Amino acid sequence: MTRAARIVELTGLAGAGKSTIAATLGQCSHQILLEEPPYFRRLPDISFFAWNTFLLLPTLFHLSPGSKGSRRLNGQEIASMVILRGWHRRLKRISGSSGQVIVLDQGPVFSLMMLYLFGPETLRGPRAEEWWATTCKQWADTLDTVIWLDAPDATLVERICARDIWHGVKKKTEAESFEYLGCYRESFGRVISLLTANNGPKVVTFDTARDSVDRVTAKLLLELGLKDSRG
Numbered sequence: 001m002t003r004a005a006r007i008v009e010l011t012g013l014a015g016a017g018k019s020t021i022a023a024t025l026g027q028c029s030h031q032i033l034l035e036e037p038p039y040f041r042r043l044p045d046i047s048f049f050a051w052n053t054f055l056l057l058p059t060l061f062h063l064s065p066g067s068k069g070s071r072r073l074n075g076q077e078i079a080s081m082v083i084l085r086g087w088h089r090r091l092k093r094i095s096g097s098s099g100q101v102i103v104l105d106q107g108p109v110f111s112l113m114m115l116y117l118f119g120p121e122t123l124r125g126p127r128a129e130e131w132w133a134t135t136c137k138q139w140a141d142t143l144d145t146v147i148w149l150d151a152p153d154a155t156l157v158e159r160i161c162a163r164d165i166w167h168g169v170k171k172k173t174e175a176e177s178f179e180y181l182g183c184y185r186e187s188f189g190r191v192i193s194l195l196t197a198n199n200g201p202k203v204v205t206f207d208t209a210r211d212s213v214d215r216v217t218a219k220l221l222l223e224l225g226l227k228d229s230r231g
Contacts, residue, residue, distance in 0.1 A: 006095040007142055008224065009107040009201075012149035013184050014167060015159035017208040017216070021149065022105040024217045029226045033100040035091065037083050037107070049079075052086035059131055063122045071120040080111045084135050088142040101224050108139045109146055109191055117187040132194065140200030146192060147220065150185070151209040153178045 010018045026034045038045040059081070065072055073081070087108070095102050112135070115123055122128060151159075157177045160169045169177045195201060204223055206216050221228055 006100075006144055007091050007102045007104070008145045008147060009104040009109050009143055010147045010149065011107070011109045011188065013151075013156055013181055013188075014169070015156035016149035016151055017213065018105050018149055020213055021208075021216055021220070022103055024213055025103055025220060028217060028221060028228045028230060029101075030229060031100050031226055032224075033094070033098065033102050035094070035102045035104055037087055037104075037111075038090070040079060048086060048090070049082055052082045053078075056082055056085050063127055063131070065120065065122055070122065073120060073123075077115060077119055077123075080115055081131075084108055084111055084139070088138050091142060101226065108143070109188070109195070112136070112139075112191045112194075113184070113187045116191060117183065136191075136194040136200075137198050140195045140198035143195065143201040145223070146195070146201045146203045148188075148192070148203055148205045149208050149216075150205065151207060153181050155209045156181055 010022050012018055022034055025032050038048045040046070040049045056078075060073065060078065063073065091102055091104075094100075154174075157169055157174065160167045169180060172180060192203060196203065204220075206219070208216060211219070218228070
C-alpha cells in the first residue's frame with residue numbers, strides 16, 4: 001500500500017522556486033503546515049540541541065580527522081548533523097498528532113546534500129559510511145514524498161541574478177555557473193538515490209520553467225489529496 005503523504009520536502013536548486021511554491025501551498029490549505037528545522041538560538045530548541053548533541057558525540061569523535069591537514073567539522077556542519085539526528089522524531093510526533101501535511105523547505109535532503117558537497121573529506125570516507133546508512137534510513141522512514149523542483153540552467157541563473165539576495169552564481173561566468181549548478185544537481189541526486197534505495201520517499205519532479213507556480217501548486221495539492229481552499 002502507498003503511504004499517505006504526511007511529511008513532504010520541497011527541494012531543488014537555487015532559483016527553482018522552492019520558497020515561492022512553499023508559501024503558495026501554505027495559503028491553499030489549512031491542512032498544510034510549513035515547518036522549519038530546529039534553531040539553536042531559539043529558546044524552545046535549546047534542549048533539543050543539548051540532548052541530540054550529547055547523543056551525537058560518539059559519531060563526532062569517530063569522524064575526527066585522522067591526519068594532519070584534514071579539516072574538522074565546523075559549527076554549522078555539526079548543527080546540521082545534530083538536526084538530522086533528532087528532527088525526524090519531532091516531525092513524526094507533529095504529523096501523528098495534528099493530521100496535517102508537513103511541508104519542509106530546506107529539509108533533510110538539502111542538509112545531507114550540503115554535508116556531502118561541502119563537508120570535510122572524512123564525511124565522504126569509509127568512517128562515515130555507518131553514519132550515512134543510519135541517517136538515510138531514518139529519513140527514508142520519515143519522508144513520504146520529495147518534491148524535486150528544477151529548471152534549465154540558463155533559467156536558474158537568470159532568476160538568481162534577478163534577486164536582491166547575494167548568491168555565488170552572480171560572480172561567475174555562464175560556463176562556471178552551469179558547472180556550479182551541475183555539482184549541486186549531482187549531489188542532490190546522490191542523496192535522493194540513497195533515500196530511495198532504503199525504500200524511501202516517492203519522488204515527484206517538476207520543471208518550473210515549463211509549469212507555472214499555480215500549475216505546480218495545483219498538481220501538488222492533487223498529489224497530496226488536498227483541496228485548494230481559495231476556491
